[in-house]
Every structure is written in C-alpha cells, then in structure tokens.
Amino acid sequence: AGAGGAGPGSPAASALEDLRVGSFTLELSTGRIDADPCALELVDLVPEEFDERMETLLAHTVPDDLPALMTVVKPDPTSYGRGQELEFRVRRPSGALRWLRLRARVLPGEESAGGGPGAGYEQLLGVVADASYLRPGGDDVSRVQQLSASLATAMTVRDVGREVVHALREPLGAARVALAELAGDRLALVGLDPVEPEGWPVDWRSEWSTGWPDAPAQVLPTLEAALREGRASLWPPGSVREPTLAAVGPGGLAVLPLPAEGQVVGACFIGWDAPHEFGAEERSLLTATAGLVGQALKRAHALDAEHELATMLQRSLLPRRLPELPGGVAVARYLPAMMGLEVGGDWYDVIPLPQGRVALIIGDVQGHSAAAATLMGQMRTAIRAYAAEGHPADVVVSHTNRLLVSMETDLFATCTYVELDMEEGNAWAVRAGHIPPVLRHPDGGTEEAPVEGGPPLGIVLEAEYPMTSIDLAPGTVLALLTDGLVESKRLELADGMHRVRDLLAGAEPANAEQMADVLVGGATRREDDAALLLMRFDGMTHRPIRAGWSVWRLPDAVLHARRFTARTLRSWGLEEEADVALLVVSELVTNALLHTQGAARLDLMLSGDRLRIATTDSSPRAPAKPVIVDWEATGGRGILLVEAVSVAWGSLPVSGGKQVWAEILVPPREAGAGDDTTGQR
Template sequence: MVDRGASALSLPDDWPAHPDPILALNRMGSFDWDLDSGLFQMDAQAHEVFDVLPEEYNGHPETLAMRVPPPEAIRLDTLVSQALKDGSENYGAYFRIRCRDGTLRWTHTQGYIRRDETGRPRRIIGIVRDATQELSERAARREQAAHFQARRHQTSVVQLTTAALAHARTVQDVIDVLEDTHGLTHLGATSLVMGLVEAGRINMVAAGPQDSYVPGTRITRMDAQYPMNEVVRTLVPHFIESPEEFAESYPLLWPHITDLKITSAAYLPLIVQARPIGAIGLLYNDRHGFSEEDRNVLLALGSSIAQSLQRAMFYEQEKDLAKGLQQAMLPRSIPSVPGADIAVRYRSASLGRDIGGDWYDVIPLPGGRVGAVIGDVQGHDTHAAAVMGQLRIVLRAYAAEGHTPATVMARASVFLKELDTERFATCLYAEADLSTGVVQLVRAGHMDPLVRQPDGTCRRQPVEGGLPLGLSADFGRLEYPVSTFELDPGQTLVLYTDGLVEQPGVSLGEGVRTLRELVGTGPDDVHDLADRLIEVAEERGGDDDVALLLLRRRGLTTHQTGGRFQQHVAAGDPEALALARHMVRAAVDAWGAGERADEIELVADEMITNALLHTEGSAVVTLRVLTGSDRRLRAEVEDSSSALPRRREAGESGVSGRGLLLVDRLTDVWGVEARGGGKVVWCEFIVPERD
C-alpha cells in the first residue's frame, strides 16, 4: 500500500464511533486512511474481510502484507498513486487476499479521495468487501452468456443451412450446398458424407471435403456395417463421442479416416413421412461428446436436409415428366428434305413443373415443297401440351392434304375452337418450294420470321398476319393473308417462339434485335447455329419454353436454277402477249426442250390466256430451268385473283373449257399456290439434257 512515512500514533479505541449499520448488513467493512499520518484505520467488518485479528494489526498498511500477496499489493499501490496524481476523486479495484487457511479470496475496495483547497490529497475513506460471490455470479453469468451464444450459434447453423438449401431445386443443388467449404463451416464439421437410398442400397452422393470418398463405400448393401447404413436400417441417429468408440463400433471404416483426426461424429437418418430416403454423417475433429441441445439441433438440421431432398426429388420427377410429355408431343424425328438443311431445337422452361405449349414441325410436300411450322399454345401446363399435340397433328394433316397455307391455318383455327378449350395458339406456317425458292407465309398472331443472308446479315421478314388460332374462329375472321418472298440459295429462314426473345425489363423489339445479332454472328451451319441460340437461351434462363426451326436452302451445287425468264403481261395489251409467247419459244429453244417444245409452248400459252380472260388485271409469266435429280422446265403464271381455276367440261362450241385438261394431260406435275392476294398456276416438264 502507499507509504506516506507516517509516525507511529496510537489508534483510537472507539473508531469508528458509529459504524454504518447498512454496511455491516451487507458485510462491507470501512476504512479511513490519513495520508499525512499514514494511519489506515479499519472497522471490525474490515478486519474480517482481510481475515486479520485486531491484535495482529497496528494501523499501518504494511501490516496487511501478510494477507495481500506482493503482485496484488504492487497493482493496488500503482492504482492508488495514479488516482492521487491525476486528481481523481475515487478509485476502485478487485484484488485477491490470502486467507489464514492459505486459500485465495477475491476482495473489492472502493476509495474516495478528500483534498484540501489546494487540491492536495489529505485523506481516503472507503470500503472493502468480500467479492467472491459477486465474481462467482459474474462467472456464472458469463458462462450462461457463453452457453446462450453457443445455442444461438447452433440455431444459426440450422438457419444458415436451411437458407442455403431453400434455393436448391435439384438433388445436385442440395449436394453442392453441403459439399461446399462454406457449407461445412456453417455445419461446424470437418468432413461430411451423405447417401441416398436407391434400389435397396445406399448410394454415396456427397463427400466433403471434395473427393474424400472412402474406397468401397460409394454403393453399399443395406446390411453393410457402416454408420450410415445402420441409421437407415434403424431410423435412429448415432452419436459417436470419441475416437475409441468410433474405432470399436466401425472397425471396417475407421482405418480409412484416421488421417482426418476425427474426435466425434453424428450420423443422422434422413426421414420423410416415416420413410428413410438416406442418411448424413457429420465428422468433427474439435468436439468431444454431444449435449442434449447439440443433439436436438443436429436432428433439426437432418430434418431440414431431408425436406430439401424430398422437395428436390419431387422437382426432378416433375421436370422429367414435363420434359417427357413435351417431347412426346413433338415430332420424333425430322425428315430429310432434298434441297434444304433443317435444324430444330426445343428448350423447356426453367420451372420444372411447367409444361410449355411450344412446338415445331416439318412437313414434306409434293413437288419439291416443304412445310415448316412453329407455334405456341397459350399456357404452361399439361392441358397446353395436350392441345399442342392435337393441333400439331391436324395442321400436318391439312397441309399434307394439299390445302393452301391460308386454308391450312383457317381449318386449324376451326379445329382448335371445336376442341372446346379456352386456349388459343399463335402459329407461323411457311410453305417453301425448294426448287424455285418461293416461300409462302401465313401468320396467326405469331412473330415475324428472320432471314439470314449467306454473308451473315440478318433481317426481319414482314408477314401480314391474322388472329391467333382459335380466336379467329371465335370472331369469324378466318381470312389469313399470304405473304410471299424468295429464299435464295444459301439463305436461312429462322422461325422461333417468343421465349427466345422475351426477357424481363427488355422490350420485344430490343429482344428481336438481339436475336438478329446472334443469328448474324452465329455459325453458318444451321445445326451449330441452332445450338448457339439455345445455349444463349439456357444461359439467360427464363420461365418460358423455346421452340426453334432453321431452314437453309442449299446452294447451287446441290439444287440449282439454270436460268430464269420473266415477262409482265398487261390486260388488253396484244403486244405484251406476243412478247410473252416469243419469250416462251426463245426459252424453250435456248434450254433444248427437244420433243417437248410444242407441249411447253401450248401449255404456257393456255395458262397466260386463262389468266387474262378469267381475271382482272395483269399477269406475270416466269420460266425457269431446274437441275437436280431430273432436269425440269417450270412455267408459272401469277395473277391478282384469289379465285382458283377449276376443271370443267367443254362448252357446246367445243372450244372453251379445255385449258386445265390440256395442262393436266401434257405436264408432268402442276398445281396452284396462293401468292399474296392472288395465286400462281404452275407446271413442270421433265426435259432431258441435250447430248
């Protein structure tokens, strides 16, 4: 204690004259320290606190050295000296004393410094008390707080893991969460293993840290002597509290994991609806034993993992069902079409339980033609998929029957209305003549197609449109205008559904522009290009499915036009009619029609005459020579009338009515196609090459 060099003075026998009863009741002793004299007077309770007898104490602080160990005395002296120097009014400290029996006991003192008018310290009065109980209570509170903190940490383990698992859709997602290093940190484990029950065996699906599988444990029989197998069989968790217990319980497994320095482990069955679906094992190298609360937390964790796994399994089952049903509704294979390279792709929606109504189809047609269909039934469920399948089949049937594209679309709309469903569908039907490159397009509320040039540039091909299928029949508006354009060799027609261009926060126009850029910068091969577009759709995700059809007309090396003549013939213009006839003769001579020259000229003249006589307006005459498996000469007469020609018996004069009979008898194949607001009557002659 602080030594002020006080002179020896006798202690007053009656100090303190009036002991404070409140202090006494609280087992607190008081002292009065005269800094000038150095006397340190204590009451009877203070003597008890210091465990000294009155006759053992002479009023000087040095006498208490028998009770205050030197380190504690130095610490107290330093504290008091600093308080006296820096002008403090009080000080307080906990220190230990050595009792008469040799034990150490915590004591607390609080001193109040009295100073004169100059600020000089003259006196300290204060209290001392036994602080053992107080510090014990503090220690208990700290222990309780630490225990509470541990409980909070254990609870957070479940919460953090559950939060991470909430985003897991598939079983692999659950495995990734648990195998992840941070996942192990959350769980507080050194290593983790998880197995699922499959066909009466335990299939090890996860082991962390990564690639820490024990040889021979990937697939094990249910009766194998491993901890996971045991908890699956018994449905009872197994808590292993020491290395010795582990080695004794599972001698086959222990030698393989000794390098992990495992001190304890918890194996939990993963139970859903009273049925085990697997087990999980958590291995620790810093834990010895499990309290009751530890076990409860781990059981809650196991339950959370089991629920996540069940949810993931249901999700995958629904996804497989949806994908299987959707694929069953789509064409099983795409036919090989001479003169074209065709690629189709389908991507299901990212939500596993949703089944889309998107579809594609390719329909081989007579005369070197092919039909290409892309469509989307409203909704994302099994009903939409069922409607899609029926609609695809009837549309294919109508096209194969030889109906014009507008009629195919109108009949499909009526069929959808008669299904008595509330669904409608958007659709785009393209009928392409691969010999001439002429493509007729009919659009029912669908998106315009794109056309990619051989040099990579890509443009939108505008198509006049009608109402979606089903709605047009409801409103009695079954007229579908036909748009026509020529697909040159090397050009690619791109048909797609809106899932390829629609993105949250992005306008439809911007989505189409992005698609045009992707198509323009993509690979030349249609299959590679289709893969690229679907990859982008996969990366972007989305809740809508995607159907895609690419049709590329092959170049001249495979199926080429050997030349083309075209003449416009106005109604009532004899000179133009004569020029057209002259053009036909010149083309026939130039292409060496041989013995069929007269037939070709006669049929072409009849087609031109019919167009001028039975329609209002002009006609366009086109002659082409086509080379492929057979060399053919094709004649086309296009007019602005939508009325289709029909065969009829010759009139009484025996002159009128023989036009189509001649065309039918003299040509190898002929037909009529809608073209915009009008039509084209065409015919072909097989013409051998000249020697």
Template sequence: MATEPEPQGPARLPLGPQAQGGRRAGARSAGVAAGRLAATAAVPGVQSMQSVQGGGQGVQGVQSLPSRTGDSTPDWLEPAMAANGIGSFDWDIRRDLIEADHRACAITGITGTTFELNSEAFLALLHPEDAPVVRRRVERAVAELGQCGAYYRTLFPGGELHAVRFRGRVLADAFGRPSRMVGFVWDATAELHKRADAGRRAALREDRSRFIKEAARALSEAVTVRDVARVFTELPLPGLPPDGLVLAALEAGRLQILGASGYRREAVAPYDRMPLEPFQPAAEAIRRRQPVFVASREEYQERFPEAWPRAKDTGRSAWAFLPLVASGRAIGLCVVSFDDARELDADERTLLSTLGGLVAQSLARARLHDAEHELAAGLQRVMLPRTVPAVPGVTTAVRYLPAGSGLQIGGDWYDVVPLPGGHVGLVIGDVQGHDVHAAGIMGQLRIALRAYAAEGHPPAAVMARASRFLADLDTDHFATCTYAEVNVDYGVVYAVRAGHLDPVVRRADGRSTVQSVVGGLPLGIGTAQEYQVTRFSLDPGETVVLCTDGLVESREMDLDTGMARLCESVAGELPTRGQDGTDPIEELADRIAARAADSAEREDDIALLLLRWDGPEGGLAAQQLRRRIGQADLARVSELRGELRDALRRWGVPELIDTAELLASELVTNAIRHTDRDAMFTARLYREDGREPRLRIEVEDESDLWPKRRTPGEQASSGRGLMLVEALADAWGVEPRGSGKRMWFELSAGEVA
C-alpha cells in the same frame, strides 16, 4: 486482462467499522471501514505524497497511521475474510508505500506474511499487458477520490500464472486531498477461467446459431438434389469440424450416395447403392428415426460387431448417423465422422440433429423438383420431334428452351415436314397456357397439322383444317401458328400466319429484315376462318427464322424491342464451317438462343426454327423457275406472275419483267382454258459468254389440240394471245411431246454488264 468496469459510486461495505457506530475513529479506522475491496492495487504514476499533494511532509490535525501488520484486522472480520480467501492492502499515497497482510501476499505470489513495496515495484510484478491498465485505473481513482478495480495476472515464483482481482477506494485527508487507498484482493484464476469458458461457450452458441441460419438459407436456395449435396458437403460446422461428410438417399432399401467430402472416391464407391442391412448403424438410425452417435472405434465394434469389419478400414474413430425424415418418412441419411474418438455433448448433438432436419426438408423438396423436371422434360421430348428430317437443298436448325420456373413445359413447338414434290413445310406454334394441358393439346395439334401438310394440301388449307381441328377439340384453348411451304427447287416460300409472329429473313449479304406475312385469327377461334398466303423468295444461302414470343417478349421487353434484338442477332457475319463440321446455321441458332433471358429469369418457353435454302447442285435454281398450275386453280396464275417477277429481278434482268409477265400469263391461261389437265410452267435464263442473256419460257399441257392464230374483230373479247406473243417475243413456237404439246417464247435482255 483488466476487464471489470469501474463502479460509478462509493462501495457499500456494511462490515466496516463505520457501520458499527463509529467504534474506531481517525484516518486508520476510516481506511479500514471504506476499504478491503479487491485485488492488490498497485499505484501507477503517483510517486509520493509530495507529487500528489504538492509538497509538505505532514498535515496539521491528521493522525499518523501506524504500519500495518498481519494481525491488524479486527477479530470479527478476520474469520469472514479467511473463509473467503480475501487479503487486504493499504497504500500510503504520501510515502508511496503499499502494505498487505499474509493472505494478500500468498494471493499475489510473494513469500512472507507481509510485504512493503512502492508502486513501481508492485507494477513490475504484473503481466506486461495488464500493468498499464492497472496504472490508468488507479490514477483516475486518485484524481477523482473514487474507487477502482480490475483483474490482472501475476507470475508466481514457480512460473505458474495466476489471475488476481482487486477492489480499492481512495481516502482523503481533512483537506480533501488523496491520502491513501485501502482495499481487498483475492485469487480470481478459477473465476476468470470460468468467465472465459462462459464467453467461449456464448461465442460458440452464437456461431452455431449463425451457422443454422446460413445453412437454412443455403439449403432453401438449393433447387436440385445435386445442389443440396453440394451445400451439405461444403458446410463449415462450428466448434466440431468433421473429417468426413456423406449424404445418401434411401431408394428401394438401398443407399444412393449423393455427395461426399473427406473421403476418396474409391472408399465411398462400395457403399453406393448398397443394401441397407439391419445390423448397420445407418439402418438403426433410419428404423428408429433417431440419430445414432458412436464416440469411439471400441464402441462401434461393441454395438455393431457385424458392421465393424467394413467400417474399421475407413480410418474414422467417431460417427454421427443422422436420419433424414420428411413428412414422417425416412428419405435418406447423413453421416458425420471424425478421425479421433469424440464424445459429442448435448449442444453438439442438438446442432447435428437440427442440421439433419434442414437437409431432409431441402432434399425432399429437391427430389420433387427433379422428378417434376424429368417428367416435364420427358413429356416435352415426346411431344417435339426427335430429329429434324434432312431435305436436299435446305439446311435446318432447331432449339427449344424451357421456361425458367414452374413445370418447365408448355405449348410451344416446331416441326419440319417433308412434302410431296420435294417441298418442305415449316411449322412454329404456341398453344395458350403453360402447363401439362397445354402440352397435351400441342401434341395433338402438331400431329394433325403435320398430317394435313403431308397429304399435300396447300398452306391455306392446312391452316384452316388445323383451326377447325382445334375448335372441334373443345378445349377452350387457342394457338398461334405460322406455316410455311418452301419450294426447294426455286427457293420460293408460301407462308400463312395465324396470330403468330412474322418470320425474319437473313439475306445473302448479312442483312436481316422482318418479312411481313398476312395474318389471320389464331387457331381454334372459329371453324370457318380462311387464311391468305404470302409468297416471298429466297436466294441461295438466305435463311428464314421462325420463333415463338418467349424469345422476343417479356415483362421487361416489349415486342418491338424484342424483334429489333432478334434482327440484330440474325444479322452480321457468320463463321465458316469449322473443322469439327459445325454448320454456320448452328452457330446462328446458338447466337440467337444466347440472347434469350437467363433460364432462371425466363417467363415462357422458346421454340426456334431456322431454314437456309442452299439451292440445287450447280446453282441452277437462280436461273430456273418451274411450277405446276392446277386445272381449277386460277389463283395460282396470279401467284405465278408474282414469282416470275421476283425471279427475273433476282436474275438481274428486270427490264424483261413486264413483257415476260404478260406473255407468260397468256400462255398459261390459254393452256388452262382449252384443256382439262394441269399445265407445267418453266422459265429459264441462259447466259452464254459474249452474248446477251436469253429468257425462255415454256408451258406444257397434255392436249393434242394445237393453238390457232386468229384475227379477232374489233369488238372481240379474245383471240389476241398469240398475236401478242408474236409481236413482243423475239421467237416463239409450239413443239409436240409424247402426249400433249409445249408452247414457248424467248426474250433477249440488254448487253451483259
């Protein structure tokens, strides 16, 4: 309670007798001149003159002080003290006796004109919390021969609690020892309440200032309209906690409720998308672009009688309608309501108006963000294939993750293209840039590349034509891309890479490896670029993973680290098909996507494409290889030899590779050279219980000209093909067909393990 700090020096009292030229002398006049300070100073801890001075009843040369009376105040000072309600007191430290005039008695709550109390009796009159404070301050003043003062509370006989303020000074005798304390006392109840009210108002202003800062920060961090609604409905308004909050957006003359708190859902639902009628307070606030405050139900009924029938059922008694104005245009409304009638003061109205301005700016920014995001998402949905076609023998999974900042649209894309002959084409690519222009180029390039692939062009031709197409667009953009044609019957992949990432292959045993593919320049760099094809094979259950660089590269992660993380994500065990029918490849796609950076941190969008080769029904693909060799496609013969080597290695008969490759090459070359049609190559491995595995290779053509076994001379450059077949094969032959013929040979492997 005692909140006033003690002064550091002696008080100046120009009205005291010493200021009048020393009219009164002696200790009595000196006490009056220095004293009459403030509040009734109880003397704690000092029991008597003996305890302060160390003994003795009198001091030689010190005039004894007569008892004080109610009329002892000089005539020239009394009117001033009476007009200001100030009483005086005198505490004789030697005798431990406090005397006061009639005004001090009234202020302290003691009946009578004067009173005489010792220090302990006086302290007993004070509030228990204030007595120790007064005691300490008086003790220090006595010890230092200084002055002191404080507020304290005292209880009047009628039970009323009053606040009193005192100011006193300790006087010394001729030997410099404390002799008495004199001072003033006055009622400080109103003063203390005023100070308390000022303190509360200052604290409230500080709370409101802090609230505005925190609200501004929270609203600035709100990205979407939903975020703004959540922040607004959770704001703790200082000093005026509302009972209801509603945030609504103005759309085509209707109010769309974005968020509400303090209301039941069914109470708010009728107002959602309600037309804004001119007689409503919300309409007046939006029309005038000024807040509308309604302090009571009676005022609402008087000012808005047509709107009152609907408002009276809400149970509220006071409202504040705050228009949300951004860039000079009303975009919504905030409603703050109270259960009890309430007249908001100027500070409260200013706080709510400021809050409305903050919400308006945040809502405008969030609506723009949502509109841009919806535009980007819609454009991306149009550019990317809606569904991935189902192709028998393979299972695919795709993911697209937009960047975490900006327009959230870019040039990354994926595609799955069914091809003639039951094959399937896989496309993954990334157009340079991260904007709408890049997305538009991506859409054109995706359609062109899909068309080239669907026409049946081989992978190298598809990529070369796509590069020329992009160069002809003259967009100053390039694109990276990987195109892979998968033979669904045999699990062979023909891949072409244009400046893009190598694919990752998940093997049947759970291992993962980066499959090296010969690379070429990105698309659009030149019109005469040629691309090489890399062939690799899959066993049933193995998966090819294609992705864009956003998954494996960022400012915090280099490409090598990213590819290692990708291989780690692809490898390992996968769950079996769940009860809900979820395919394990979907689980794998989710696992890979989960390793990508958080959406708020990701710098680039990500396209992800997975294909698992399941193989034909019955698993025959593991023992059969079938290829068509074009009449003019001599390079296909070399590819066929590589495929045959891979197939025999997978089938577990590597000892047959050299012989089978040599003889197959002879039969295929013979068919192409001596006919004018395509040739069909077929390799099958037969396994029978208790017998050695048997490889049968057949080459069919449409020529009726049968091969003739010749005996070439020593210098002849041809004519030894059938001789090699006869010498190395376990059996061989030629069979007629409806049109053309079939040449074949068989090789036997070692004992079955």
C-alpha cells in the same frame, strides 16, 4: 454479503462457480443487487465496473422477456416464501442472444412492525445458469432458417445435395460433407464437398462415378445400425469400428439418417479430421437439419420423377426426327423450362409437301399444363392434315384457328407457318400472334422477316391471316423460335431478338447443328420452355424436271398416256426403265378412269434417282389395296402390281380430290442433264 451461505467466498459459491452457475442477492427495499463474478459474466458485465443497480442488469434483457422477469425480481407479496423459475434472454455485445435460467426465492428477514403479506421478507436470493444448450442459439436458428429457405427453392435431388453440403461444411468446420440417397440397400451420392476425389479416403475414390458407397449398407454394420435406428449418430474419434467408415471423419463423424414420411430416405455424412467434441447445441442443430433435408430430398425425388415424365410426354408429342430436305437442312432444339415442372406447349414441325415444297411450323400454346400439351398435340396434327390437303399457307392457319375456336377451350395458341419452294427459294409466311422469323443472309447480315401478323389462334372465328412473300437466296438461314428463347423476367423481347440476331451473324452457317447449339447455348435457368427450328436453304443442285398430261376420257386414253410417258422417258434418257414406268402408268390411269368422275391428270417428275408417277382425280376416296383376289378375276390387281414394282407409293388429298403416286428407282442423272426438258399437255 449473500444470505444462506451463498455469498462470495462461501463453500456454496465456490461450488456454483465450478458449475458455471452464478448467484446473487437482491435487497427488495433498495433495489441493490450483490452478484458474484459468474453471474455477471453470464450477462457480459465486468465485476469491477458493475454499479450494483438492478436496472443495469435489466438493460441487457431482451425487451420481450422483461415483463416475465419483473414478476420475479419484483414479486407480488403473496408469492413470498415460494420459489420461482424462469428462462429469459439477454443480448450480448456481439448482438447474439443467450438463454439464461433463473431460480429465485424471497427469503425472510427481520419481522417488520406491520402485519400483513410480505411482513418480514427483505431479500431475494437467486441463481442463474446458461440455458443455451436447451434452446438453439441465434446463429443456429439463422442457419436452419437459411437452409430451409434454400431447400424451398431446390427443385431437383442434385439441387438439394448442393445446398446441404454448402450450408453445413464451412459453418461446422467439417473436413468433408456428403449427402446420399437411399436406393434399396444402397446409398447413391447426390452431393459432396469437397468435390475433388483427393479430399476423400482412398477407399471411396474407386467408386466415385457409380455412387457412394457402392457396397450395400449391410457391409458396414455401424452404418446399417444408424440407418435402422433413424436417429443422428455422433461418434467421437476412435469409436467407429469399420476403418472404411472411420476414415471419413478420423476426428469425429456424424451420420444423420434423413427421415421423411415415416421412413429413412437417405443419409448425411459429416466428418472432421481434427478431434471434434459434439455439444448439445450441435446435436440439436444436426437433428433439425436432418428433418429438413429428409423432407426436401423426398420432395425433390418426386419432382424429379414428375419432371422426367413431363419431359417424356412433351418429347413424345414432338417429331422424333426431322425429314431430309432436298436443297436444305433443317434442325430443331427443344429446351424444357428449368423453373417449374409442368409440361409446356411449345412445338415445331417440318412437313414435306408435293412438288418440292416444305412447310415449316413453330408454335406455342398458352400455359404450362397437361391441357396445354394435349392442345399442342391437337394443333400439330390439325396443321399437318390441312397442309397435306394442299391448302395454301393462309388457309391452313385459318382452318386451324376455326378448329381451335370450335373446341371451346380457354387456351389460345400462337404459331408461324412458312411454306417454302425448295427449288426456287420462294416462301409464303403466315404469322398468328407469334414472334417473327429471323433471317441470316449469305453475307452475314440479319433481320427480322417483315411478316404481317394476325391474332393468336382460338380468339376470333373469322380472323384473317395475310400471307407475306419471302425470297431466300442459297445460303440463307431461316430461324423460327418461341418466346422462351428471347424473353424472360430479366430479358426484354427486343433485347432477346437482338441477341438472337447477333448470335446468328457470328455463327458458322456451314454447320446447322452447331449454329442451333449456339442459339440455345446462352440460355441458363429458363422460366419458360423454348423451341427453335432452324433451316439453311442451299438450293437444289439438281432441280427436278417435270412433264404433265391431261387425260381425256376416251376409249384409248390409257394408250395415249403410255405414248406420252414413253416419249418423255426417251427425252430424259430413261429408255431402260420404260417398261416398269409404263406398267405403273397403265394401272394408275386405268384406276382414275374407272373409279372416278371428272377430269384426270398424269404427272411425271424426275428428281435425283427417283421417277415419280402421279395421277390426280376429283374423287377424295383413297384407293384400297385388296386383301384377297380371286385367281380367275380379270381385275383388282392394279394396286398390288404398283406396290410390287415401285419403291414407294401412296395417296394424298389434293383440292377436294386426291393424288395417287408411285416412285421407281432410276440411274441418277448428271448435273444439267435434261433440266430444260419439260412438257405440259
């Protein structure tokens, strides 16, 4: 009963039905609507059940769109005779949304008795069509939003690749999806699904380890043209000329250049095995996806470079290698944070000290920034300097604290400092706001070392840092660690410490490297960087033997020092090395007497295949090796002679003075030989 030849059964209605366009007429006076089956199908109504009421149709409209729709179905009389157009949404039984486009016009009927606007207009004729192809569907919008949210948390290029292939393959019903980064004229694979080589064409499998594809883009003209144009290319079956490229999607292939900042940074390949038709909605989805992925790939590439630089900076501030220790093994691990790319402030160090002692340090500077890393380097250098001066553990930490306070920085630091006598197994530990060390005893039992604590470094100028004595039996493992290994948003500190103790108890102490890997192996996605310093104390198989002589300032002081050295070497069975040793003693003692004031001391130590000769005096000035010596000069060659006959020599500060030492090689002694032969004068 439509007007204008558009009613059911009319030629116009048949044509509209073929185009999937519905038509209707609305009686303005009664609100009765006569709609054809196609119009009813667009709003998911069964024609036999439709009650011809306008309210029934309006009930399917999204509430936000009702006001605009009402201006069309209940028009202002002043708009009669003019066509109106509107796009609105209806809610389908599945909950999804469908966009519809409505075109309507009020048609004149019989003239009414009254004049005025609207007189003689009784019917609204309208046509309605599916407009979803012009707008993304609800599922497409949701899919793009989910991909956008996933890419927002992707920190690396590999993360982007994993998220993209996961978000596209299954929803699109594709056989394979690959994401590649454009590097020069080559494409480097960063993500693919399926991951098995068998899921891809044979031509690609040989290049799996080096990239995808390994050949330059110019080898594939179709691909090169798509990347040059920078627009999504959708090829139906049989339209790709190169067999190598066509094999990726024999039923249909989509190549999406990934734009970012005005250039193409990569490409996404989506292939179907079964024949696939590309609709307008899918084209819109793929275009939107390409823009998101391109920006994410560009950002992730920059973050990868930044993270690599930050990690390089962090590692450059840490020891390249740990020294070999007599009577023990030390290993370390550093794990950068995986959430966030700022460089951290965790550090560790192992410092060999005189007399068979070693200092073990671990610390953490507040924050994650270049400032924290810089301060970490300064703290490590300061502690090394104070330890080398021969200060006890509490003084080293106190001096470091005062230095940090004087720097007037807003950052503070925590650390644990342990000085260990490798001969006796006696240790003194100081803790400055840091978590306590963990001990694994030879019987497998573990405990947190009861080390007294002081405040963090850089807080209180006159803070006190008490020392705690720890006795280590051979076979004991000492673990120093930072909070990134035992604490996170999901892990309480107490639970993390229990976890470390359990891992230590179950690990095999014979392999310190493997034990360290076990302790850090359980950490997954870390919110903070973490450091671990592990030392297994074995005890010395051959303990060093020592002898000392107080040098009096007498005319024949050098003679007495040489006689003392000769007697000691005979008792140690080193008569054959006496000539070299006596030459070194003569030069070092002479320098101490000529160039310093106050007391001087000569110390001899035999450890393994090294004889160490050292003189200690009260002058802090280090000996200078002359650059040029006049051949007629009677002096000035002492240090040159010492350097020539020894395997190593040096000077280190000791209690306001210095110690000058030299080492010469000797035959290694047998176990127990001379262990009780010590002398002090």
